[in-house]
Amino acid sequence: MDEKIKVSIVGGSGYTGIELLRILSLHPNVDIHHITSRNDAGRHVYEVYPSLRGVLNHRFTSPDEIDLKESNLVFFATPNGVAMEYAKDLLNNGIKVIDLAADFRIKNIKEWEKWYEMPHKCPDILPKAVYGLPEVNREKIKNAQLIANPGCYPTAIQLALIPLLKEGLIDPLSIIADAKSGISGAGKKNKADFLMSEASENFKAYSLQGHRHQPEIEENLSLNSSLGKAKLLFVPHLLPIVRGIHATIYVNCIKDFDASVIFNKFYEKEPFVDVMEANSCPEIKSVRSSNMCRISFFKVPDTKQLVILSVIDNLMKGAAGQAVQNMNIMMGWEETLGIHLIPLVP
Amino acid sequence: MDEKIKVSIVGGSGYTGIELLRILSLHPNVDIHHITSRNDAGRHVYEVYPSLRGVLNHRFTSPDEIDLKESNLVFFATPNGVAMEYAKDLLNNGIKVIDLAADFRIKNIKEWEKWYEMPHKCPDILPKAVYGLPEVNREKIKNAQLIANPGCYPTAIQLALIPLLKEGLIDPLSIIADAKSGISGAGKKNKADFLMSEASENFKAYSLQGHRHQPEIEENLSLNSSLGKAKLLFVPHLLPIVRGIHATIYVNCIKDFDASVIFNKFYEKEPFVDVMEANSCPEIKSVRSSNMCRISFFKVPDTKQLVILSVIDNLMKGAAGQAVQNMNIMMGWEETLGIHLIPLVP
Amino acid sequence: MDEKIKVSIVGGSGYTGIELLRILSLHPNVDIHHITSRNDAGRHVYEVYPSLRGVLNHRFTSPDEIDLKESNLVFFATPNGVAMEYAKDLLNNGIKVIDLAADFRIKNIKEWEKWYEMPHKCPDILPKAVYGLPEVNREKIKNAQLIANPGCYPTAIQLALIPLLKEGLIDPLSIIADAKSGISGAGKKNKADFLMSEASENFKAYSLQGHRHQPEIEENLSLNSSLGKAKLLFVPHLLPIVRGIHATIYVNCIKDFDASVIFNKFYEKEPFVDVMEANSCPEIKSVRSSNMCRISFFKVPDTKQLVILSVIDNLMKGAAGQAVQNMNIMMGWEETLGIHLIPLVP
């Protein structure tokens, strides 16, 4: 067995934090070191999350009281803007960093600062950050010290598009992504919109005039497009479920091709992407609590239109699961270690 | 047609407020005058509740800017402790007051102050307050100027017990009420417990060591018990639904009797209590969005135990619907006016 | 007051049936005559739907035992293929007919027979059928004897598109409708897909290769398009809620125009279409249990793309509510009679 490493989680009391704990508690190569939370500092983790009674005896600490540099790897499951405060110092000390927030997801700093409405604290280390989408950037991840873990929508959407864009098969300028996310994507925020009385038995679009995931998606699609810059009409919607993202993507083909062949070839050896039969409909429940992405597609007869359907669990392949997948790759471990979980059905 | 009266709603932006608006907007004898909300003052009601677009053009006002004494009747859909600030002045000016919160529900001031953790502001007018459970206190309500509208749990539980207690048929000291409430009962509170991510696919008891509705229930059951003081073991639970209360009540019979006969006689002419067949199971959805309470019961063979089941919509018969029922009685109108609504199924 | 008419409901035990009963029980100009259901014949309606206890004392009858010609108007809330068995005889006897199923929705019989996989029983009366979308066909409905009540998806989608198509403002050949429906749209079918264990906490597309509402929408859009035949890429999805449809529609503009002006002008006097501000997001809960359709739109900057959002309650404006609206128009009554209901929130 590989020797265990010490990992810490900054911002452990939110939903991506608790999901990391669910995975890492059983990960064979990891010892959980610090779990920070300013709000809950001093409390046992299991007081906030009784599901972890008997599993974890850690207390939340304040990030100020502890030394993250004693860990081998640090996950930031924090609001945007926190990881960039710590990253430089950690990297300088040889600590690996995986940021589940957005601080290092966009290379274009001006774009980043426009969307995130704050100055970037460490533009100098941004070039070192590897965008942690293993199916696309696995080789770079292997040698990375700093990972920008992709957003949830971006993961679902990019996995559905990159195989086609790389081959120059679709028009990169007329992509439409009608995306739907479960409510845990908003985090554990005490906002009226996310109360059960408001969100259940409801459905709506939101952020019509601009969602932060759009520049992230466009930048990374463009990097993987053989026909240049990609443009996205992105409409997110709020689903009355806790976990899951479903992206329905509309593209215009510029060549004749068999999507099954393209997708199956691209994802042939991927442990966490399941290419389904053409015309089938992947469902969110079929990936819930797992790190799997399932993709299908439908060629509209007598047109150039192709519809691609993609589902993930936003807290897993869209956040914590993918972060652990990235850790496994960075550490040279079996990529599925600790995340070979079977979806919870029913 | 009767002449219309002017009614105002203090605290119109919470869930009992919006429910009052849903009813009163179509009530034939009512003109809605002021709708106050400190938080939303200045905004159109329909901005906060788009369901009211095209229905109401009012803006929320601050209670400080308007004169409630220009109304004929004022509903308080406020947190506990607000109505008692205004009631005396309103009553002195001949305005009728219906408080949907708890300020006037308990006659025993010490008990009230213990549970609500504040001094009572107008103990002198407390004796004038009529506990607004029409099926029990209709005659008093007719002449009341100040109504303490019952709590949601108390309504469901008292309607299930009073017919038996009045006749001295059950032991008043060994009553158990296992009660379950939908999440709107907590109001529009931005608290993590009520987030959809927390509350859905979940169920738990709460307030084991004491819930404010317990002294209210016990006081009023005792007043209606022919065998003296009633005592209640009350365990509330949080249901993962928006609307509805289900009370499962366990009592010990001290005489032989046919519960069907007792209940049917007591509620014979009641428009809002439906006595179902023995051994049937009333369901919450069968009263949703209506002012109806449905009651059934099950005599446990070979024992003295009787189980009584009672369901209401907590925002209707448990709050706004009952408040309007009380208004109708106070005004001498047809009791069902504006609240003869059919449950929403499915 | 107008004199009451006798109406019967064939197929009263499904979800559009019960919804008709919820409305008609309180409709001032209607006496409910027969309510048929082969499966539940002989049972009281309230045994199947306890929500109607105390409201309706009718028993379900078999359509064979009763004479529908004794009614003035008959609603068919039946599976496809039933209304066409009865319609001719009823029309010949001067009875008005409103079919909530699909028998008369498509004028092109070949198309109809292809999609519904049965021979049409009365092609001769099909020309008499008026497609009951009041906002478009009000004048024809006034004089109609036979109404084809539109499907739920078609209502939400057509109301979002017809104002633009009529004016020739958008390309009729590149419309995409990404539509999401609550589960009651499937009716009260005992199919595993619609079990709560399967459908809750889930989301998926379905009928990718063809949904029966598509030819209905295309035929009627084409009739209202000033630029000829309309074509639709229609992807329906199953929402984990009971009631509601949300259509997200993507179109390409062929002229410069202000969608607010167009929509507001078209729907200016409509009681059941609410045109919201540009860039706002209508939510399903804001129309639940009401006959309202709310529409908004978003012009994508620097493109010719327009996104239109449309929500309805599938059982109301998408079925029973619209059927009653049609009845009111046919009878010359106030169009909102009995359906001026306020959405249930929360």
Place this chain on the structure above:
Amino acid sequence: MDEKIKVSIVGGSGYTGIELLRILSLHPNVDIHHITSRNDAGRHVYEVYPSLRGVLNHRFTSPDEIDLKESNLVFFATPNGVAMEYAKDLLNNGIKVIDLAADFRIKNIKEWEKWYEMPHKCPDILPKAVYGLPEVNREKIKNAQLIANPGCYPTAIQLALIPLLKEGLIDPLSIIADAKSGISGAGKKNKADFLMSEASENFKAYSLQGHRHQPEIEENLSLNSSLGKAKLLFVPHLLPIVRGIHATIYVNCIKDFDASVIFNKFYEKEPFVDVMEANSCPEIKSVRSSNMCRISFFKVPDTKQLVILSVIDNLMKGAAGQAVQNMNIMMGWEETLGIHLIPLVP
């Protein structure tokens, strides 16, 4: 590592079947051999449950085509009455059998036949069956060849009561269990009651006049009561969630005792029972997808009443998880093997 055994699952397409597959697919000591389903024979398991795509390549077989005696252990996840057809032959051939249905749960055959309304097919082997509640019968399970896996309600309720009954601390004749179950407890049955349109936003009691779990509970409580026969007033309710049972149990104490001491002592070394602090409220979500039972209690001041609260996941500790726990014990393996799963939150 221990050598792997071959296990088969009879009735693999229901919810306890799929849950067994979720666990057993990752169980290190098990090879899944046959998975039978008469309805789905011939289909790949992953066609029925896409969540198992890439996990299992088995096809469902008909039990008639295969020889169960080639397995080492057979789970019956079938309707009641099936296991007793096969059990004798399997036992005679040295195959271990775990029945997740009710065929061997009740020793009193007359009682069994009354509640299950069929003749018992193998009363002669009934005495060999061990009631598979490990916390109570671990020693017997070790040597058992035939396990009657307890029902879901019985597991939650017995674990909450047996520590007290064994010590003679409570009155065994006045126990009330107000129990609530998620809808997956009903299995994958195409019955209208379990449709999402019916069950969501709803709550009701059911089987008031008798539920099959009652005699099972009473028989086993009585066996573990130091004060003789136990009697239970058992009222089950249907929760609008997929997974989980919450039992609220009311008992009368006949001695003074500290429930914390009693429960902690009894469950001190148990891996799957978590005794929480007095007066805390275990929630269903805190055990979801895990094999854990969490128990708390509340001593009602100034009375002899004790309230005990108990939660489990009905498909795990209430079915498949407990079945695997029993297998582990029978095989002499680490008891937590393959079922050391962390609850899914949120």
